[in-house]
Amino acid sequence: MIEYLGRYTHRVALSNQRLVALHNGRVSFRWKDYRDSQKQKVMTVSAEEFIRRFPLHALPPGFQRIRYYGLLAHCQRAAKLHRCREQLAAPMADPLPCPQDYREFYAALTGDNLQLCPECRMGTMVRIELLPPCRTWRAAQIDSS
Numbered sequence: 001m002i003e004y005l006g007r008y009t010h011r012v013a014l015s016n017q018r019l020v021a022l023h024n025g026r027v028s029f030r031w032k033d034y035r036d037s038q039k040q041k042v043m044t045v046s047a048e049e050f051i052r053r054f055p056l057h058a059l060p061p062g063f064q065r066i067r068y069y070g071l072l073a074h075c076q077r078a079a080k081l082h083r084c085r086e087q088l089a090a091p092m093a094d095p096l097p098c099p100q101d102y103r104e105f106y107a108a109l110t111g112d113n114l115q116l117c118p119e120c121r122m123g124t125m126v127r128i129e130l131l132p133p134c135r136t137w138r139a140a141q142i143d144s145s
Helices: 002-006 047-057 074-088 102-110 137-142
Strands: 019-023 026-033 039-046
Touching: 026 047, 039 047
Parallel strands: none
Antiparallel strands: 019 026, 026 039
């Protein structure tokens, strides 16, 4: 299954050049039979079957065709980067210290302290209350009470 789907990582499942004919409600298209020495063959199916099959090759919204491949492929990233460092005689990078809080992380990156008052830069910001989101102007216009 992975080998089959892997053929569609850089291209669409069916280009216009592969469509052969549409006659009497039947669609003919060329396909490559990888099990038979990669021979080009023609398949004819009903238009309904063609329309049913084609969207099966489209990714759902939010999915990406390719994320990382090669050296950055997730499955072997650590081993390949280690091998690259050996070949380049590059030292292993020191891992960044993991801060306990996002405010500490932000301060380490930018030098700006989120806990200080943005106006006077002296006092400490303390959350007193968390306000719920306000209604939008459209909701306020619709409400006639």
